[in-house]
Amino acid sequence: MTASGGDGAPHATATRTGDAPPDEHRRGALGAGASPVAGAPTPRQVVAGLKATASAEDPVQLLSPEGEFTPHPDYPLDVDADLLRGLYRDMVLVRRFDREGNALQRQGQLSIWVPLLGQEGAQIGAGRALAPQDMAFPSYREHGIAWCRGIDPTELLGIFRGTDHSSWDPAATRFHSYTIVIGNQVLNAAGYAMGQVLDGVVGRHDPERPDEATIAFFGDGATSEGDIHEAMVFAGSFDSPVVFYCQNNQWAISEPVEVQSRVPLFHRARGYGFPGIRVDGNDVLACLAVTRWALDECRSGNGPVLVEAFTYRMDAHTTSDDPTRYRTADEGQAWNLLDPIERVRVHLVRTGQADQAFFDGVAAEADALAARFREHCLAMTPPPPDRIFSHVYSEPHRQLDRQRAEYLQYLAGFADTPDAGAQVHA
Amino acid sequence: MTALDDARTAAVLPDDAPSQARPTTLAKALNMGLRAAMEADPKVLLMGEDVGKLGGVFRITDSLQKDFGEHRVIDTPLAESGIVGTAVGLALRGYRPVAEIQFDGFVFPAFDQIVSQVAKVTYRTQGRARMPLVIRIPFGGGIGAVEHHAESPESLFCHVAGLRVVACSSAADAYWMIQEAIACDDPVIFFEPKRRYWEKAPLDARPAARPAGSTFTSVVRRAGSDVTVASYGPSLPVLEAAADAAAAEGRSLEVIDLRALSPLDLDPVVESVRRTGRLVVVSEAPLESSITADIAARVTEEAFYSLSAPVLRVAGFDTPYPPSKVEGYYLPDLDRVLDAVDRAINW
Ligand SMILES: Cc1ncc(C[n+]2csc(CCOP(=O)(O)OP(=O)(O)O)c2C)c(N)n1
Ligand SMILES: [Mg+2]
Numbered sequence: 001m002t003a004s005g006g007d008g009a010p011h012a013t014a015t016r017t018g019d020a021p022p023d024e025h026r027r028g029a030l031g032a033g034a035s036p037v038a039g040a041p042t043p044r045q046v047v048a049g050l051k052a053t054a055s056a057e058d059p060v061q062l063l064s065p066e067g068e069f070t071p072h073p074d075y076p077l078d079v080d081a082d083l084l085r086g087l088y089r090d091m092v093l094v095r096r097f098d099r100e101g102n103a104l105q106r107q108g109q110l111s112i113w114v115p116l117l118g119q120e121g122a123q124i125g126a127g128r129a130l131a132p133q134d135m136a137f138p139s140y141r142e143h144g145i146a147w148c149r150g151i152d153p154t155e156l157l158g159i160f161r162g163t164d165h166s167s168w169d170p171a172a173t174r175f176h177s178y179t180i181v182i183g184n185q186v187l188n189a190a191g192y193a194m195g196q197v198l199d200g201v202v203g204r205h206d207p208e209r210p211d212e213a214t215i216a217f218f219g220d221g222a223t224s225e226g227d228i229h230e231a232m233v234f235a236g237s238f239d240s241p242v243v244f245y246c247q248n249n250q251w252a253i254s255e256p257v258e259v260q261s262r263v264p265l266f267h268r269a270r271g272y273g274f275p276g277i278r279v280d281g282n283d284v285l286a287c288l289a290v291t292r293w294a295l296d297e298c299r300s301g302n303g304p305v306l307v308e309a310f311t312y313r314m315d316a317h318t319t320s321d322d323p324t325r326y327r328t329a330d331e332g333q334a335w336n337l338l339d340p341i342e343r344v345r346v347h348l349v350r351t352g353q354a355d356q357a358f359f360d361g362v363a364a365e366a367d368a369l370a371a372r373f374r375e376h377c378l379a380m381t382p383p384p385p386d387r388i389f390s391h392v393y394s395e396p397h398r399q400l401d402r403q404r405a406e407y408l409q410y411l412a413g414f415a416d417t418p419d420a421g422a423q424v425h426a
Numbered sequence: 427m428t429a430l431d432d433a434r435t436a437a438v439l440p441d442d443a444p445s446q447a448r449p450t451t452l453a454k455a456l457n458m459g460l461r462a463a464m465e466a467d468p469k470v471l472l473m474g475e476d477v478g479k480l481g482g483v484f485r486i487t488d489s490l491q492k493d494f495g496e497h498r499v500i501d502t503p504l505a506e507s508g509i510v511g512t513a514v515g516l517a518l519r520g521y522r523p524v525a526e527i528q529f530d531g532f533v534f535p536a537f538d539q540i541v542s543q544v545a546k547v548t549y550r551t552q553g554r555a556r557m558p559l560v561i562r563i564p565f566g567g568g569i570g571a572v573e574h575h576a577e578s579p580e581s582l583f584c585h586v587a588g589l590r591v592v593a594c595s596s597a598a599d600a601y602w603m604i605q606e607a608i609a610c611d612d613p614v615i616f617f618e619p620k621r622r623y624w625e626k627a628p629l630d631a632r633p634a635a636r637p638a639g640s641t642f643t644s645v646v647r648r649a650g651s652d653v654t655v656a657s658y659g660p661s662l663p664v665l666e667a668a669a670d671a672a673a674a675e676g677r678s679l680e681v682i683d684l685r686a687l688s689p690l691d692l693d694p695v696v697e698s699v700r701r702t703g704r705l706v707v708v709s710e711a712p713l714e715s716s717i718t719a720d721i722a723a724r725v726t727e728e729a730f731y732s733l734s735a736p737v738l739r740v741a742g743f744d745t746p747y748p749p750s751k752v753e754g755y756y757l758p759d760l761d762r763v764l765d766a767v768d769r770a771i772n773w
Contacts, residue, residue, distance in 0.1 A: 111750060180573055226505060254476045255503075392745045400745070
């Protein structure tokens with residue numbers, strides 16, 4: 001897989017499968033062995049050809065890797081200095097605390113960190129497209145979306161330090177808990193969107209009462225799970241106002257996206273009967289414009305929509321992963337040239353919309369955020385043991401209460417050695 | 427000694443173990459066992475997420491794709507129902523698939539296939555079709571992981587007739603049990619104690635050292651006379667430590683490794699309880715409706731008049747697995763096992 005496939009230059013044509021001709025899906029003959037006809041391609045060659053065609057699909061792009069802006073006819077976006085500087089600041093701050101998360105794990109302060117490095121454009125673009133009334137369902141890498149939903153980065157630490165499973169209120173923040181079981185949240189999002197339809201908060205077109213939409217975040221690997229297939233079936237059946245936002249970062253741990261699909265992922269939307277769009281996931285403006293369009297479609301009752309943000313996981317899968325075992329450094333270097341932050345910086349400089357003071361200011365703000373993030377992490381204390389028993393049910397239950405009481409009484413016997421019960425022995 | 431007795435003691439190496447017994451991690455032993463099975467039978471396939479080039483997130487399948495090829499060590503799409511469902515089809519076609527589920531908490535998308543097909547094909551077809559497939563699941567807590575990476579779902583599978591459910595606890599058992607699981611014509615849910623993957627124990631991998639009988643049996647790890655303590659997988663070292671600590675206080679614990687969780691091999695447990703009169707069963711899984719309850723009920727029934735105390739259980743609590751910073755409180759540890767031993771003795 002080449003890093004630059006389709007990402008090179010800005011393109012004017014939207015690749016929306018809803019509009020594609022009906023014969024667009026070609027079929028290979030995987031597994032049929034050698035070609036029966038001399039000179040005809042073997043099944044493997046057919047598949048290779050399909051993949052080559054796939055990677056030539058041009059994503060929607062507004063800002064090229066060189067920092068050149070070209071408006072897009074289908075996804076208009078009013079771009080001014082405030083917007084650009086805001087998006088730049090978002091991305092820099094998110095990247096900075098993400099790097100701090102990695103460092104904290106290396107220093108033993110977190111048991112794991114899930115880096116978003118490289119996906120800042122895909123996340124800040126989508127995150128800033130959300131309106132306050134929209135609902136978002138993240139997987140586990142969506143630190144940039146969390147940021148846009150107003151979740152303080154320190155709120156993310158508990159999951160990775162092991163002090164909680166989730167700390168924010170999903171309803172108040174309109175940001176569901178991080179979901180680790182691949183694909184689960186996408187069905188949940190489809191159901192939430194069904195609720196929005198039942199509640200009549202879709203397609204009202206009343207400026208007094210803004211319509212709502214739901215967005216579900218998942219990866220390229222996740223698209224193979226039955227849950228996601230079922231989510232798309234349900235959303236299609238009920239015209240649900242849900243944006244399926246797939247961050248295709250090319251890898252599912254060690255498996256390249258080719259293991260998951262013979263067609264570009266956004267093409268799948270067509271099979272479910274709704275539009276699919278591939279967007280340059282390293283172009284924050286394109287991600288913003290396309291996601292805004294997709295959410296608008298959903299809010300006005302034209303959902304669902306699939307958006308494939310074509311991006312790259314620049315770091316390891318998690319801090320437990322060793323990507324040198326399965327991918328080459330060349331690949332990463334090619335994608336470095338497509339960095340989502342750098343192209344905005346270049347554009348800001350070139351167009352004179354930001355000066356050095358601005359960049360220095362953002363850098364200083366990022367360092368301060370990282371310092372606060374770190375301090376907060378170091379100060380986090382483990383929860384008390386009775387946390388194990390809390391909120392298992394919505395109200396107390398006698399049997400569990402008894403289990404808790406007996407256990408706490410047992411622990412009290414170790415009062416002289418408060419940590420005695422906390423050791424995993426042997 | 428009968429062949430079965432032989433099998434039950436084979437994993438216990440004498441202090442003067444022959445030089446062929448090498449200190450081996452449990453992870454490496456599984457890797458060696460998989461390799462041996464693949465060499466012995468070309469129909470053995472490995473499949474799962476990241477099992478190929480990466481060698482699995484725990485490296486259990488390390489180097490196997492390199493040595494056996496992409497057709498025998500298959501990186502599958504990210505879909506557990508897909509992995510198990512296609513493994514069923516491959517088994518129907520004469521293969522012996524070994525499916526890896528990456529973590530305990532991720533087996534549930536496959537649960538339908540496991541309950542509805544894997545477990546029932548033999549019964550439904552009156553033995554005309556067989557399900558020689560193995561589903562490997564790293565399980566248990568204690569590794570400081572995020573949610574869904576530390577669960578003990580074994581009882582969910584034990585409740586399903588037609589599945590064999592086993593758990594290994596040592597390098598030697600890992601090596602021989604995985605081979606027996608692969609050779610078995612029934613589906614085997616093979617639980618691996620992930621927090622013990624990197625612990626070393628002697629492994630004699632010579633064919634001559636192959637256990638004479640089945641390894642899907644309960645085995646006495648350490649003889650004792652006061653209280654029987656039984657468990658499986660990750661808690662075995664906790665029991666061994668408890669036996670050491672109890673010995674220092676003049677109490678003699680008999681340690682049993684259940685190994686087979688379904689069908690259970692309870693005869694050795696009952697026989698032991700007839701001598702000790704006391705039984706403590708240990709498991710990381712929640713207490714309610716767990717196999718520990720099954721063991722307690724059945725031992726009570728079979729050895730009622732030998733019991734000097736009720737069968738006691740030390741387990742996780744009836745809660746979801748907690749955040750890892752409190753898992754030390756959740757997991758049965760040395761102190762909780764000894765506390766139960768005391769209670770059994772002082773009953
Ligand atoms: C049901 C399930 N199976 C397996 C896993 C283990 N796992 C965690 S992340 C991951 C890869 C996900 O890849 P992708 O969907 O592309 O998302 P990315 O991590 O690249 O953002 C896997 C296999 C899981 N969390 N849930
Ligand atoms: Mg991915």
